[in-house]
Amino acid sequence: MNILRKGKVFTTYWIENSKKEKVVLKLINCEYFSDSKKYQKILKQFQIEKNILKLLDFNFIPKYISSTESCLCMNYIEGENLKDIKNKLTYKEKLDILIQLSQIVKKLHNAKIIHCDIKPENIIYNKGKVYLIDFGSAMLDGEKVGYIQGSKIYSAPEIYTEFVRCPQNDIYSIASIYNQLIEEEKKDYRIIYGGMKKNKRERFNSIDKILKILFEIRRKI
Template sequence: MKCYDNKPASQSYQFLDKLGEGSFGYIWKVKQISTGQIYACKLVKNSMKKEKTLLQREIKILHLLKGKKGFTQLITSGQDHKNTYFIMNLLGDNLEQVRIKCGKLDTTTILNMGQQMILLLKELHSSNIIHRDIKPENFVVHQEKLHLIDFGLSKLFIQDGKHLEFRENKGMIGTARYASINALKGNEQSRRDDLESVGYLLIYLFMGTLPWNNIMAEDKNIKYYKIQRMKEAFKPETYINLPPELPKYMEYVKRLKFDQKPDYDCLENMFKKGEDFNRSPKLQIQQSHLQIKSNLLHLKSVERAQCLTSRKSLNQLENTSRRITFEDLSSAGADIIEELDKDEGITLKNLSVGIKQPQVINRINKVRTGSDQIFEIENKLKSNQLPISLKQLE
């Protein structure tokens, strides 16, 4: 499939719903007008110079992953005088959505997820790419398989045939809740950091929380330091109900040296329990409790005033997903700018982005409560509104 579309976007795709935000930029659900096929679109304003360059670098990473199973696949990309964007395949629910719908996941499911995550990182790292933002929102379920998405913070760790050199004081890149200890220190990241983040992620999915989830601090650097110290003191083997494979996994990845190649086969086998080693694992999500109580159902009884109050408190609580947030990328500016200065850009064809807009737009507002649960409030605009412009959507 072509990676560039010569047709004006208004003749190719129709924007349907805003799905959310990635590590930067907005994610939209779009329909290819000629075929009716549904895709996802990520776009940023050209006036956002740093974000635009990050988007271009993500497109470059997606070119390297073209045709590889388990990753976002680039369909086409382009820009006009206002926006730069790319079209990719639309996959299923992410693991945070799965956790909310299903509640606590059982040991078999967690180990199966771990096995698939290792296989994905093995493939990613074999392409000389590190992800640097491993978290539940960046793993999605599609056809009983996990897929890794959002390469906005990814980086080539092999350059000119050589491994990156270790450096300090680069600034934290990623999401603090799942970031490695070295990432929180602001050190250069490598393959070991992606793997350490997987460990925190699996523990979170099993326990439903992490000891440092609700750390509060006025200064982000103080917050990062507090989380770093808690992770340094964290001993997963002391948690009685935690699957024993997870402490063993964390012990291994924390011993890895900066430029050391991990033994992916050993890590994968840690998560296998009497399975056929030649069989490709399929994801079977099972809950620890027979009765499912989706948190979304309780939202119906919440009054609008309560929702607004919760939304006002959102800025005071931890945001672990989506855009360049307090906990994601705000402290990494100097490092990112330096990387962008060195990074080779790509050329995009000039496309007209006069997207035909639908008459009904779904807006998803994220509300985080003190118990760290996410609720989705869907507000639909009146169907008799005129189509809105791309500028209004931005």
């Protein structure tokens, strides 16, 4: 097996199946097997991820193939993550990535799914197309989580203090990515001010508001 990413809780690998196609295996790290309490919490969230991927059937996110208690098998998505290539991209490419990302998140929100961990490492770019991966923190809108998860810089402040998830969590993350990705002299602060308010109730209430501004900017290039 070839390691794609080793995290604190999970490690993802790619292998070839019997048809010589690449697939991804996501496994719980073995050190958690001996801690029953932590393992059960991880299993609960892992099952939510599996159920969400089974439920969702649209392009540009991982496709569920199969699973066991401690393993999830998905299709392999070719490309590079945004963290690794952000300094090679043109301004136009960055805007197109942000637009496509926002469109994916709009579909998730329409399905009442909150991703909860949108960051450059979880955005794959390949031949002009954007894919959003790693649904390990995803929850249904309004559902209570079992434990706190987040990513520095890109997670909304309330991720660390509240146990109920909402669209404003993802809106903050997209606005934060915009803030980090776009050069200072080209930033449109409507996205930053509207998407990154500390108080989620003062934030944009829909991803459509970010999309509207991004399309407006894109048309002017």
